[in-house]
Amino acid sequence: QQQVKQSPQSLIVQKGGISIINCAYENTAFDYFPWYQQFPGKGPALLIAIRPDVSEKKEGRFTISFNKSAKQFSLHIMDSQPGDSATYFCAAFRAFFGNEKLTFGTGTRLTIIP
């Protein structure tokens, strides 16, 4: 059962444009929603994260928008740069004793073209 659905699978954006990646979750027990960036041959690196009591969080060019009622959240990359080309994963975390884990989406391969 896929608990976190991510779209699109791949995305091509022109340099300077806005990249938008969307995720939807099913389990309302999730209480922490991070985004990870992964380059080839490397492990995922935490970009930005949000808790469900906040509707938006911004860090530099990266913004998470969170819609608790719709159970959806999205990553916006402003002024996208070639160095942003990577695979992005949304994730959701459930924190209670005995079962603590991140559930990842399927990933979005982002390519920024000049």
Added chain:
Amino acid sequence: DAGVTQSPTHLIKTRGQHVTLRCSPISGHKSVSWYQQVLGQGPQFIFQYYEKEERGRGNFPDRFSARQFPNYSSELNVNALLLGDSALYLCASSLEGFRRATNEKLFFGSGTQLSVL
């Protein structure tokens, strides 16, 4: 300051063999988690250990086992390897387990690429 280190970086095994993967967390981090990432998919949770105790287990068969040592390093063991076990195995560390739902960050290593032939 060293990040999460994993060894080996690459490994080739044949079906039925056993494999041991190793992970050293960031200094001061007490929690280690293991994830399996099949090509083209997101990481899947296997285990979490905190203070040498198992805190979480994902939906993986009993062929998968792990342990954490007093120095907080960890091993992932997989017995009776199958072709489907071919994947990138990621180790992640954090200061504490997520039990208190603090704003913890997971720091991932670069992984061990396991190929089962």
